[in-house]
Structures are given as structure tokens and as C-alpha cells.
Amino acid sequence: xxxxxxxxxxxxxxxxxxxxxxxxxxxxxxxxxxxxxxxxxxxxxxxxxxxxxxxxxxxxxxxxxxxxxxxxxxxxxxxxxxxxxxxxxxxxxxxxxxxxxxxxxxxxxxxxxxxxxxxxxxxxxxxxxxxxxxxxxxxxxxxxxxxxxxxxxxxxxxxxxxxxxxxxxx
Amino acid sequence: xxxxxxxxxxxxxxxxxxxxxxxxxxxxxxxxxxxxxxxxxxxxxxxxxxxxxxxxxxxxxxxxxxxxxxxxxxxxxxxxxxxxxxxxxxxxxxxxxxxxxxxxxxxxxxxxxxxxxxxxxxxxxxxxxxxxxxxxxxxxxxxxxxxxxxxxxxxxxxxxxxxxxxxxxx
DNA sequence: GCTCACTTGTTTAACTTTCAAGAAGAGGGC
DNA sequence: GCCCTCTTCTTGAAAGTTAAACAAGTGAGC
Numbered sequence: 424x425x426x427x428x429x430x431x432x433x434x435x436x437x438x439x440x441x442x443x444x445x446x447x448x449x450x451x452x453x454x455x456x457x458x459x460x461x462x463x464x465x466x467x468x469x470x471x472x473x474x475x476x477x478x479x480x481x482x483x484x485x486x487x488x489x490x491x492x493x494x495x496x497x498x499x500x501x502x503x504x505x506x507x508x509x510x511x512x513x514x515x516x517x518x519x520x521x522x523x524x525x526x527x528x529x530x531x532x533x534x535x536x537x538x539x540x541x542x543x544x545x546x547x548x549x550x551x552x553x554x555x556x557x558x559x560x561x562x563x564x565x566x567x568x569x570x571x572x573x574x575x576x577x578x579x580x581x582x583x584x585x586x587x588x589x590x591x592x593x
Numbered sequence: 594x595x596x597x598x599x600x601x602x603x604x605x606x607x608x609x610x611x612x613x614x615x616x617x618x619x620x621x622x623x624x625x626x627x628x629x630x631x632x633x634x635x636x637x638x639x640x641x642x643x644x645x646x647x648x649x650x651x652x653x654x655x656x657x658x659x660x661x662x663x664x665x666x667x668x669x670x671x672x673x674x675x676x677x678x679x680x681x682x683x684x685x686x687x688x689x690x691x692x693x694x695x696x697x698x699x700x701x702x703x704x705x706x707x708x709x710x711x712x713x714x715x716x717x718x719x720x721x722x723x724x725x726x727x728x729x730x731x732x733x734x735x736x737x738x739x740x741x742x743x744x745x746x747x748x749x750x751x752x753x754x755x756x757x758x759x760x761x762x763x
Numbered sequence: 764g765c766t767c768a769c770t771t772g773t774t775t776a777a778c779t780t781t782c783a784a785g786a787a788g789a790g791g792g793c
Numbered sequence: 794g795c796c797c798t799c800t801t802c803t804t805g806a807a808a809g810t811t812a813a814a815c816a817a818g819t820g821a822g823c
Contacts (some may be wrong), residue, residue, distance in 0.1 A: 435717035442728055445740035449727075450646075452743040453623050454669045455750035465781095471809075476620075491772060499624045504810060506773055511808085528818045530769045547605040557619075558612055560749050561742060568738045570615035572731060573622040579730050582626035634812090641779075661802060674780060676803055681779085698788045698801045 456556055463552045468545040470515075473500065474508055475549065478517060478542050481534035488533040490523060517541055626726055633722045638715040643670065644678055645719065648687060648712050651704035658703040660693060687711055690702075 438446060461472045480497045481487050489497070495505040509532050512518040517538030523529030523555060534542075558566060607667030608616060631642045638645060642682040650667050651657050654714040659667070679702050687708030704712075728736060 435720055436724065437720060438723070438728075441740075442736070445743070446723060448726070448740050448743035448747060451669065452747040452750070453627075455747055457623075458752055460668075461676070473809090489677055492770085499621065499628075501811075502772060503774085503812080509775095509807070511792095524770080526819075530772065537618075550605055550607060552699070553616060554606065556750060557746065559615070560745050565738070565742050565745075566612070566615055568735070569742050570611075570618050572735050572739050573615070573618035575730050575735075577618055577622040578728065579626055580629055582725060643785090662800085671781080672806085673782080677779070680803095691803095695815060696789075696801080700802065 459556055460549070460552060464545070464549060467548050468541060470512075473498065474512060475542075475545075477505075477512065477532075478534060478538055481518065482534060482539060482542055486533075487539070488521070488531045491530050491532060494532055512538070545583060629726060630719070630722060634715070634719060637718050640682075643668065644682060645712075645715075647675075647678060647682065647702075648708055650702060651688065651702060652709060652712055656703075657709070658691070658701045661700050661702060661738060664702055684709070 457472065464470060464472050464475050476498050477494065478521050480494055481489060491505055491509070492502060495502045498505070500508075509518055509520065513520060515538075518537055519533045519535050521531040523531050561569065627642065634640060634642050634645050646668050647664065650664055651659060661675055661679070662672060665672045668675070670678075679688055679690065683690060685708075687705055689701055689703045689705050691701040693701055731739065
């Protein structure tokens with residue numbers, strides 16, 4: 424079998440101790456930070472971090488509205504998840520749906536004034552939390568380094584178009 | 594009001610453009626990576642990343658068993674979440690519960706042979722996924738830097754004992 | 764115009780996570 | 794022993810997420 428697709432125990436390059444430590448520190452930190460911010464936003468804004476991110480995206484978009492698919496892509500979530508999320512935000516009165524004029528299949532998620540208010544009221548606390556948990560603890564060099572590293576990782580994981588990882592097909 | 598606890602819009606130190614970019618790159622990368630690994634493990638091992646982490650912790654523990662609270666702390670999840678998770682893993686036959694001999698309230702989560710097999714079979718693929726997504730893309734310097742940064746962040750977010758953030762009480 | 768493959772967004776059910784409440788035992792002080 | 798408080802773990806309901814299936818619309822090719 425020349426082209427094994429799955430790694431087997433024998434030919435696996437296990438993580439070195441150093442890599443192991445790095446990976447665990449990563450998982451540990453990322454878990455704690457997400458939990459921390461989720462709790463902070465649940466308490467102060469009454470919604471999870473992902474939902475807050477949706478409002479932010481809408482607030483930044485022209486006319487405070489986006490197509491569902493576009494919003495899903497920017498927020499890096501599935502359309503299904505977005506459907507549920509918008510349903511909830513709509514119930515809160517923070518988002519409203521509108522039909523897309525140019526595509527009858529389409530829906531626009533629109534940030535309501537009330538939604539904007541929530542954002543305006545809770546953003547300072549959220550920024551403070553991010554600052555306190557992240558930026559206040561890192562030197563400028565570390566911040567720069569973190570930015571570079573995360574950019575690289577994100578690029579490598581970008582949901583690829585078909586064949587993006589099959590160079591011989593391009 | 595001398596001691597404002599919540600930040601207001603006027604005195605908020607918003608993120609600079611640079612910080613903004615760093616923060617978004619972080620969120621972006623972390624989201625994509627967790628999704629990627631969750632999907633990989635769901636497909637190859639039939640469980641989410643967190644559950645896999647529980648099996649790993651048990652496999653490393655003496656006699657492949659741990660008290661529920663201890664396991665919850667190592668995995669950084671709540672005891673409640675762990676109860677549900679172990680119930681599911683028990684249904685799969687990968688974990689078994691035992692009474693703790695020294696404390697009648699206590700329960701031990703024990704990795705079964707079957708659970709160990711699952712781990713042995715799926716670990717190579719998981720390590721490969723982590724390598725491909727993370728280590729293969731970073732220089733040794735970046736790996737070192739990432740480790741340091743994540744260690745700092747994790748320390749700052751450690752679930753604190755009462756008063757840990759109140760220096761004048763210590 | 765018609766067809767066919769693809770896109771868009773929603774829905775359902777199964778599953779996971781959170782939150783609040785509670786049963787049961789441990790352990791110190793008296 | 795008895796009381797009181799704290800710890801341990803579980804439970805049930807509500808909220809959120811996922812995967813698969815589906816209705817409706819688009820658009821290219823003929």
C-alpha cells in the first residue's frame with residue numbers, strides 16, 4: 424500500500440516534549456480565554472461571544488446589514504448556526520430580517536437601533552476584558568509575534584475551495 | 594463616583610488598529626483550528642475534541658483513573674459538563690465509573706481497555722492533524738514564542754482562589 | 764423557454780453545554 | 794455525638810450547535 428492516507432502508530436511523528444508543552448499551553452490558554460469572555464458577555468450583554476461577534480459585523484457593514492451567507496462567512500460559522508442565532512437575536516429585538524431585493528432566495532440580517540444600543544453599551548466592558556486578559560499581559564514584541572503567528576495559522580486553515588490542497592489540479 | 598467598575602464609552606481605551614488586527618487574527622485562527630480538529634476527531638474517533646481530551650487525561654493518569662473533580666480541573670471544564678460527558682463515554686464503553694474507596698462522595702472515571710484502543714487507533718491521526726495545522730507552519734522561533742505567550746495568558750486566567758486578584762487581602 | 768446543477772437559507776432531530784438546584788457525605792468546632 | 798458549612802457529583806431544563814435533508818431560486822447551456 425504505497426499511499427497510506429491514515430497515519431499508523433509506527434510511522435507517526437509524535438510531538439516532542441517541547442511541542443507537547445507548547446500545544447498544551449495553547450489549548451489551555453485558548454480554552455480559558457474563550458470561557459472568560461463568554462462568561463463576561465453572557466453576564467453583561469446577555470449573549471454568548473459568537474452572537475456578540477455577529478452584532479459587531481453588522482454594525483461595521485454598510486447600512487448595518489449583510490446577507491446571511493456573507494455574515495456567516497465573516498463570523499466563520501455555518502449558515503445553519505447563523506439561522507438559529509439570528510432567530511434568537513430577532514426575538515431579542517436586536518436584529519431584523521429583510522428580503523434581499525436582488526435575489527429572492529436571499530435574506531438580509533439588519534442590526535436594529537436597539538441592537539446598536541446594546542453594542543454601544545457593552546462594547547467598552549468587552550474591550551476592557553480583552554485588554555486585561557490579553558494585551559496588558561504581553562510585551563509589544565509578543566503582541567506583534569502573536570499577530571504574525573495567528574495570521575499564518577488562519578491562512579492555513581481557510582476553508583478551501585475545491586482542489587486548493589491539490590496543487591496538481593490547479 | 595470614584596471607583597467606577599464598568600468602563601464607559603468616554604474613558605474606554607479602544608483597541609488600536611494594530612491591536613484590532615492582532616485580536617481578529619487570533620479569534621479567526623483559534624476558531625478555525627478548533628473547528629478543524631473537532632471535525633477531524635468527530636469523523637475519525639466519533640467524539641468531539643473535549644471528550645478526546647478526557648480520554649487522554651485518563652490514559653496518562655496512574656492506573657488510568659481519576660477522580661471526577663480532578664479530571665474536570667485538568668480538562669478545564671465544569672463538573673457538570675464532565676458528568677454528562679462521562680455518561681456519554683460510558684455508554685460508548687470507553688469509560689467506566691467506580692466508587693472512590695476513600696471518600697464515599699467520590700467517583701473515579703476509569704479508562705476501559707476499549708477506550709484505550711480507541712485512543713491508540715486515533716491518536717496518530719490527531720497528532721498528524723495538529724502538526725499539519727500548527728507546527729508545520731511555524732518556525733522554531735515562532736513555536737517558542739507561541740509557547741511563552743500562551744503560558745502567560747493561561748496563568749493570567751487561571752481560575753483563581755478567592756482573593757487571588759485582590760492583592761491587599763493576601 | 765427548458766433543463767440541470769448549484770446556491771441560499773431554513774428546518775428537524777440528535778447531541779452538547781450551561782445553569783440552577785439538590786442529594787449525600789466530609790470534617791471542624793463544640 | 795451533633796451541628797454547621799463546605800465539597801462532591803448528579804440531575805433536569807433551557808440554550809446552543811451540528812449534520813442531514815429540503816424547498817425555493819438562480820443561472821449557464823442548449
